Amino acid sequence: MSQTMELGVGGMTCASCTARVERSLKRLSGVEDATVNLATERATVTFDPAHVTPQDLVNTVRSAGYEPATAD
Numbered sequence: 001m002s003q004t005m006e007l008g009v010g011g012m013t014c015a016s017c018t019a020r021v022e023r024s025l026k027r028l029s030g031v032e033d034a035t036v037n038l039a040t041e042r043a044t045v046t047f048d049p050a051h052v053t054p055q056d057l058v059n060t061v062r063s064a065g066y067e068p069a070t071a072d
């Protein structure tokens with residue numbers, strides 16, 4: 001059963017940044033879809049929690065060079 005979560009992504013300044021974050025998230029096994037909104041600085045990620053965790057998503061955003069923020 002897949003799950004969808006929103007994740008804050010800070011540090012993006014152009015449209016290519018959003019594409020880079022989307023690509024890095026989609027490369028993770030277990031991530032089914034990732035869309036990043038530059039204006040709202042949020043990523044919407046659909047994933048299978050049996051294969052990838054919210055912490056993995058956070059770590060990936062940070063590794064890509066941006067600043068992740070969880071909703072809570």
Ligand code: 9UX
Pocket residue numbers: 012013014015016017018020
């Ligand atoms: Mo645009 Mo983002 O030139 O890391 S790709 S600022």
